[in-house]
Structure formats: structure tokens, C-alpha cells
Amino acid sequence: MVGSFNPAIFQPRWLGAQGLIRPEEAAAAKITIIQAEVADFSTEWFQLQVLQNRLMITTGDPGHFAPLRDLGAGVVTLLPHTPIQRLGLNRMLHFKMPSIEEWHRVGDTIAPKQPWKKIMEGAGLRSVLIEGRRRNGSEGLLHIKVEPSAKVQPGVYVEINEEFRSVAADGQTEGAEWVRDLLAGNWDDFMAFAQEGAEHVRGLSES
């Protein structure tokens, strides 16, 4: 979320006291830093980082995607007057490819190397970012980033991001309630789309 935040209030104990996480999780949270400018801590299943202009909640556990949404919605419910201008939903997936040839084929399909052969050797895809919108009429702006995976070799890393903006007119602030409504209405669709989109990218090795 992009907006104006007060990082100092984002403490595990505050989330626990508000009933958004279990008291045991709050007590066992690993705090990296909590100051006026930044708050950063992690629990067994999520990480939370707050700057004065940004709040990020992430999880690496697919079993906790829905609780992550609830946590985000819970935070904005507790802080309804926090001005939030933008909300980004992100999903990151790593796919192990069956062979190095198929791995190359994904890159060659997305960014053909022929145009580069005249001026360089060993051209390869390091990163590509594609912008567009979902076909379902979603108001979000979609970004799909494809890179070689740093986790699995040979592998493909696909990052899907959809960005939503507050509908308030320029210069106005709308508060945070729109984020809760948007999460309720778009989360499941986005997660399903991200899975499908990433599978599509992986499938480019077969084209």
C-alpha cells in the first residue's frame, strides 16, 4: 500500500491486542526495527514492513494467502482515515523447467535473440516487464515480470503485480476503506489469475 503511515504504531503487540494475529505470534515475532520512520518484523507466516509512505505485508506460505488478505483488510479497518493512494497485489512464482532447452525456449519466445545477434554474443533474457490490463475488466494496472529464477535451476521466475488506485480526485485523500472493499472484491480473482498467468509463461516453452 502506498500512502501516509505512522510506522511506530505497527508493532506485533498492537496487532495481537487488536485480535488480528494470535497473542503467541505477537509475542514470538522477530522484530528487526521499530522506529518513527520504519517498522519491520516477521512472524512464523508473514513479514510486515512499514515506511512513512509504504506498507508491505508478505508471506512465503501459500497456506496463509487468505489470512494475509484478512490481515491487510484488518489493518485498514482499524485505520480508516489513513490516506492510501495505491494498493498493489503481488504474487511471485518460481518454476523449475524440465530441461535447459525448455528454459531457453521461454526466454526466446518472450524476447527473440535474432535481432541482437548482429551486435552482441550470448544475448539472453535477464528481465522483462510487461504492462497491461486483465481481460476481465479489472480496473487494476497489470505488470508481469519474467526473469531467470535465482531459486531453482534451470527455472523461471514470474512476478505478477496488479496496481489499484484510489478513485479520489487528484490532490484529495480518500482514506483507507476503499482498500478493504477492493481486497474483498479482487483478491481471489487476482490470485487465480496470477497462478494462471504464471503457468502461461511457463507453458511458452511448448510453443
Add this chain to the structure above:
Amino acid sequence: MFEVYRRAKMSLSSAYADVIEREDAMAASTYQSSFERSTASSFPGLKRLFLPSLSRVVSDWSLAGSVTLPVRRHRLPFEPDEALRASPEAQEQARPKAFVEVPPLRESGSKITILQQWIGRVARVIDGRFLAVVEDVTNAHNPPEEIELDVADISESDLPLLAEGATFYWSIFYHDSPGGQRMRNSSLRFARQPRLSPADVHRIFEQADCMVALLERD
């Protein structure tokens, strides 16, 4: 006055047509300036009537960025310069930090692989057990099922959330530890919402009372 208007309009149409024929954006700009000067002095109202449309034409031509154009751009709908718009600088101006970089997760070294996942709603709580209707998230085509679970499966801190209508997330997964050990685990977690303040509770009850009164009215 009408005659001045008619003559000015004809003059403008003729000049504009010439510009189009020559496909000369510079000329369009020149004609706009001269027309503005002449009509503003003879009949100020004309400026207001004609200039907006002429300005639009000239701006279209100017955006074409070339004095002599190979195509008749004036017949195409106006579109901003897409190449310019797509540049990183222009993107940064139009949508600052459009792609929000998410910091890498602090890896624990373990890996979770979901085998099956459900969202459940508690239907009834009986001694030491509860009945729930679960929806298969892994395969949404599967119909909802009614299941019975042990209350002992619930984490102690989630027990206060166990009530009819409560939502929970249930998953069965492999947990690969950093040491390479694979374990088959199950996780059951109740959905959490912010605690309601006494004022919120009061407001909800008031709304419920209003609704009841409305429904009971003849």
C-alpha cells in the same frame, strides 16, 4: 456582422484546406496566428468560435513532429505519442513507481507445498467436535462438503473464535525442513477480524433493531 463572420469562415476553411493538402504543420500554425490577429480585431467573437477547433487541429499536426508528413495525419484520431509515453522517464512521471518492488522474503530455509486447501464455515459445535461446511480451494469444481472435526485440532488461541458461522482456513501440506526432512502437516486457522469497539457493537445492535422493526411492521 454576419457577413464578416461568413467571410472569415470561408477564409479559414480555404486556408485550412490548403494546409491539409500540403500537409504542412508549420503552415497550420502560421494560419492560426494570422487568423487570430485578423479576427480578434475585426470581430472578437470569432476568435472564441473558431480557435478551439483550429487549435486542436494545429496541436495534432504539431504532435506529428514533422513538417512534411507521409500520411494524412489529420484524418486519424488524436493519439498521444505512444513511444514517448512508454519511455521510463515518461512512465515515472505518469505513474511514479508503477511497479512496486517487493523486498525479498527473509527465507527460513523451509518450503511449504500445499496438497489440499479448504475454506470452512462452522455449522454446529457439539461436545468436543464441530460440524463445518468446507469448500475446496485447490479444486473449485468440487462441491461443498460437510465434515466433522475435533475441537482438539484447533490452536488454543483460536478457541475463542470457535462459534457458529466462524470462517476457518484448513490446509494439508508438505513441509520440507532446511535439513531436508519432509513432513506432512495440517494447519487450521480461524479468520480474524479487528475487535469491535463497544460503540461499533452498539451501532450494529441499533441497526439490527431497526431492521427487525421494519420487518415486523404490517
